[in-house]
Amino acid sequence: MTTAIAFRQVSRHYGTVRAVDAVDLEIAEGEFFAMLGPSGSGKTTCLRLIAGFERPTAGEVEIFDKPSGAVPPYRRPVNTVFQDYALFPHLNVRDNVAYGLMIAGVARAERHRAAEEALSMVALPGYAARKPAALSGGQRQRVALARALVNKPKVLLLDEPLGALDLKLREQMQVELKSLQRQLGITFVFVTHDQSEALSMADRVAVFNEGQIQQIGCPQDIYDRPNTPFVADFVGSSNVLPPEMVERLTGKRASASLRPEALRLQADGYAAQVIEKAFLGAVTRLTLDIDGQKLAMLLPKGEEVPEKAATVHIGWDEDALHLMEQRDA
Amino acid sequence: MPEVAVSSPASRGLSDRLSDLLWSRQGLLILLLILPPALWLGIIYLGALFALLAQSFFSIDPFSGLINYEFTLRTYGELFRAANLDIIVRTVLMAGCVTIAAMIVGFPVAYYAARYARGKWKALFYLGVMLPLWSSYLVKVYSWKLILAKEGILSWLFETLHLSWLLDAYLLLPVVGGNSLSVSWTGTFLVFLYVWLPFMILPTQAALERVPPSMLEASGDLGARPGQTFRHVLLPLALPGIVAGSIFTFSLTLGDYIIPQIVGTSARMIGQAVYQFQGTAGNIPLAAAFAVVPILIMGVYLYIAKRMGAFNAL
Structure with missing residues (x-):
């Protein structure tokens, strides 16, 4: 398998701020790769390093095994869908989409045909003559996508492309993006702070925090076997059990992750007190106190919901408790 | 049921009442704001400009040097x-x-x-x-x-x-x-x-x-x-x-x-x-x-x- 993008000990520092700090990363060709993390975690900077808008202060970003250090953005085989879409307001949709081809010197008729094709690919035919200002947020997002894809990039970079859309549209676009990527076979690098988005779309996910990658793996791995307390908490708001408690339960001294949905009511289980309960529709979330340690628990619909302040007995499957390496506090 | 306390306009000062009036009639506010500059622009500025334009359609008598107040394009002809x-x-x-x-x-x-x-x-x-x-x-x-x-x-x-x-x-x-x-x-x-x-x-x-x-x-x-x-x-x-x-x-x-x-x-x-x-x-x-x-x-x-x-x- 060909490596599309590789980070070799890449750092990007701004003065004393380490936006990206010694990151190693390999993204395979044809992969849907998500960079997940809170704002300021360095994921967007990594994307900008691939696009060439930023240059690493140390290390090397390789694109298809070629060092990219001195390659300006306009000579990289990648295209970007920007967070604010960055559509050119003075050009209509057709000329926006055809911009890259116009720059490449493709004849007018040919590039207009390609633009129409790209627009129908993103389900937006018939909008070619409109100005971006006359489009809705979702439509602009599609135009930005078409404008990048029309150039047939080897790697498509997406910077929180769904962030500005409402929930319904976002879910619809998630499905469409995923099927588009499968259909085109292009490498997608997708930056998001939304863990459900990353988990549902990506083949592999890198979780960022404070300029470093905490964990890289397939969504299942990231969710079920978080490496660090940060990953456990950020992805799916897992319960992070302190080492002392884990030692009492298992005899091993380490932090552990315990997913809220892995907890169940069990007559012979550990006693815990209900502090808080919140009805979320399909499930009810309980906040429990077990020996001074707070635990979140998701109770599926149909189960009897205990009253507040009641004492319940809970248990979990042994392999639901996942021990983590001690990396950060 | 207790009376809902909405203070009557009369009980408050003039500036309060003026504020209320302008708030309820936005058109009046805009009119008041726009009127002085509109008058200035309309009468003094544009008026003077049109007076000037009108002058350009008169001509001057080459012998007496007096202005002849009759419509003519001769002055514009002079420009050429x-x-x-x-x-x-x-x-x-x-x-x-x-x-x-x-x-x-x-x-x-x-x-x-x-x-x-x-x-x-x-x-x-x-x-x-x-x-x-x-x-x-x-x-x-x-x-x-x-x-x-x-x-x-x-x-x-x-x-x-x-x-x-x-x-x-x-x-x-x-x-x-x-x-x-x-x-x-x-x-x-x-x-x-x-x-x-x-x-x-x-x-x-x-x-x-x-x-x-x-x-x-x-x-x-x-x-x-x-x-x-x-x-x-x-x-x-x-x-x-x-x-x-x-x-x-x-x-x-x-x-x-x-x-x-x-x-x-x-x-x-x-x-x-x-x-x-x-x-x-x-x-x-x-x-x-x-x-x-x-x-x-x-x-x-x-x-x-x-x-x-x-x-x-x-």
Whole structure:
């Protein structure tokens, strides 16, 4: 398998701020790769390093095994869908989409045909003559996508492309993006702070925090076997059990992750007190106190919901408790 | 059920009641705000302008020197006499050169200020651009006369650098040259450029400020070299600002009569012609006809700018 993008000990520092700090990363060709993390975690900077808008202060970003250090953005085989879409307001949709081809010197008729094709690919035919200002947020997002894809990039970079859309549209676009990527076979690098988005779309996910990658793996791995307390908490708001408690339960001294949905009511289980309960529709979330340690628990619909302040007995499957390496506090 | 306490208007002061009235009748507020400037603009400004326009359709009796209050286009016909046409062509050429030079000089300054200057550097930029506007226009023009004069600062500088031959060679050129820079068209041009430059920089900077950095990155991302990004993205987006600036530099140059009087050749520009015809010559109709010329030229200029899409990005 060909490596599309590789980070070799890449750092990007701004003065004393380490936006990206010694990151190693390999993204395979044809992969849907998500960079997940809170704002300021360095994921967007990594994307900008691939696009060439930023240059690493140390290390090397390789694109298809070629060092990219001195390659300006306009000579990289990648295209970007920007967070604010960055559509050119003075050009209509057709000329926006055809911009890259116009720059490449493709004849007018040919590039207009390609633009129409790209627009129908993103389900937006018939909008070619409109100005971006006359489009809705979702439509602009599609135009930005078409404008990048029309150039047939080897790697498509997406910077929180769904962030500005409402929930319904976002879910619809998630499905469409995923099927588009499968259909085109292009490498997608997708930056998001939304863990459900990353988990549902990506083949592999890198979780960022404070300029470093905490964990890289397939969504299942990231969710079920978080490496660090940060990953456990950020992805799916897992319960992070302190080492002392884990030692009492298992005899091993380490932090552990315990997913809220892995907890169940069990007559012979550990006693815990209900502090808080919140009805979320399909499930009810309980906040429990077990020996001074707070635990979140998701109770599926149909189960009897205990009253507040009641004492319940809970248990979990042994392999639901996942021990983590001690990396950060 | 207790009465809901809504204080009656009468129980409060006049300013309270006035506020309530204006709040409930927004139209009245807008009318009050807009009326004084509208009156000023409508009666004093536009009124005077139309009075001037009307004058241009009268003529002057060549023997008595009295104004003949009958509608005629003869005065406009006079504009096309060779001497008068020269004045118009010369002025338009000068205004065009000054405007183009101001665009070229002003753009990098505006670009730097909009893209890179932050905090204290931005303050310094505004100060640097505005400072010349705070000092008297006449003082500036006379200072330039000293700079450009035969024994002036510039010729001293050329001499010190052993480049006097270069200056002399330049002054020997037809049209742009002359006895010294201060009595040449080059001198007039330099002073115009200096005096009107802020009017080009500020609107250009304002337009560039509104261009998100991601727009330029997107262009580069799509394969455009910096020069292509400038031509296809940055320039079109900055154009409304540049056109706004050029309206200032162009029209101010068209109408100015002091700078060409103090610095430059004895050949007149439109402003001087208006000044002399309405003053010493007492030919108000011709002065008025001359004054209409810049208005027409600006109208044509704006029409062309609009046709070329200068305002599409607004």
